[in-house]
Amino acid sequence: MYLSRLHLRNYRNFAEQTVELPPQGVAIIGDNGQGKTNLLESIYYLEIFRSFRGAPDEQLVRFGEEVFRVEGTLRAPDGAERTLAAAFERRRRKKKVTVNGAEPERLADALGGVGAVIFSPSDVEIVAGGPGERRRFLDIVLSLAVPGYVASLQRYRQALLQRNTLLRGNAAAALVAAWNEPLIAAGSRVVAARARWVAERRDSFAAHYLRVAGGQPGALSFDPCFGEWTSADTRPDAVAEEFRAELERSADREARRGMTLVGPHRDDLRFSTQAEDGSALDLRTYGSGGQQRTAAIAARMVEAETIRETRGRESVILLDDVFAELDPGRSQRIIEWIDSSDGGQVILTSPKPSDVQVHGHSLPRWRMVAGQVVPE
Template identity: 50%
Template structure:
């Protein structure tokens, strides 16, 4: 599969463009601030519906405009693949984001994820190794959201339950009020941990192989270590119970600090 067409309207400094991309690909050459990274950002947006640079949607609307729109079409090298057309738009007024796939509007925005296959590699990606754990969690969440059915739902549920639990802790609510959010938090949290662990385990061997090729034969190991005890063979229920126990053990400290400390 390769990108064959790209259309942009009021996306950053790209203004209005209709481009045909040759199967061989393209090389972007130009001075700084001419739009090379913006071009890549527009393509990546069609897969993830977000900026790889962490920008808000409103920041990607061209100066003086109210809406941006990006449309891309992919084609395949075989007769079995008939191509995919993805269109994404954002409107400042009302902060509305829209997406369509082959002319159809999905019931949920998350159903529009992953119809493009785009991989971005930028200087900031070294943060996956040298940066903090938040960078690695963000990377895993994006990859799993694009490839694992149900992961976005689990992640959304986790964030909602965590926000409500933290609000209860911050306002000094009773233990019973705080713990009311524990079932939803532990269920979604266990699903997330199992998903992350499975992805890492399935690619650990390949990671070691790639590292040996570029390091003169040295070995490397990739593993998942959440701050909740997670046995290598733990299933969803076992992981959920470990999460529940960790919350129980930290309940007094959380009450003093006003925030959830595990998960």
């Protein structure tokens, strides 16, 4: 499956634009501020129905307009087509998603329809940023790969909100505790899914990091709020038991602080490399810019693998100016990885034609000028 056609209307700086994409993909060159990232953002919008940059939908509507619309057609090798569309109306704050013209019962049913992964310079925040950035990364991957994850996460957030409101208002202990079981039921599923994913993928992360970094080791581990969940068969009921005990232990402290102090809203991931003496060195604190970027790229590679296995087909790889700050060796090894995923569509952007000459040698080239795509 590849993205064969994209139609944009009033999305960011695109007024009306239709592009036909070749199966192998395309390299898009353009000066700063022309719309390269916007184009990739619009494609990925059809994957998660929001901006990968975290921008609210209102900001995606072209200045002075009311409604944006993104439509993408995916084509299978046998010629079968599927059309995904999303539209957002600013005034009524209304979003409409359709798959082959029909609205899915729930938005979650339509998630992951493109099977895309996006690599962007801001990915470094997954490693260098706060724990919230890492949970966001995990939550998006798992929402796309694990059935029911979105529903558990939503139930968890709801229960957390209710419980925190009560704690903040100094409510009676029994009222707060009434929310413990809903919190535990949803939260333990979230924790178990995170633990399993990390356990299943840490070897692959290490292999990608080692390769891109040219022999330096790197590791990914789960740093949960409570317990030690390192097994690929971590079960929600095991997590639930510990969660319950933690909540009981923390009840007084939570009442004093006026918020829920334990749970997956405090989970984290840890990215590390090895110091000279063999001990683990946390990349968030001690990593160089390039090491942090390398870890973020390895994390995206693992995500691409997860998506590919979940969807049972090559993922669509979106690369936004990824070579900008990497040394030539690392850039080269990323290209080798892209080339090894044979048959997958690759859409890459760069402000520098020279980057694309080297890295996107086999891809047709387009130029982006002020929200218009023109073949070179």
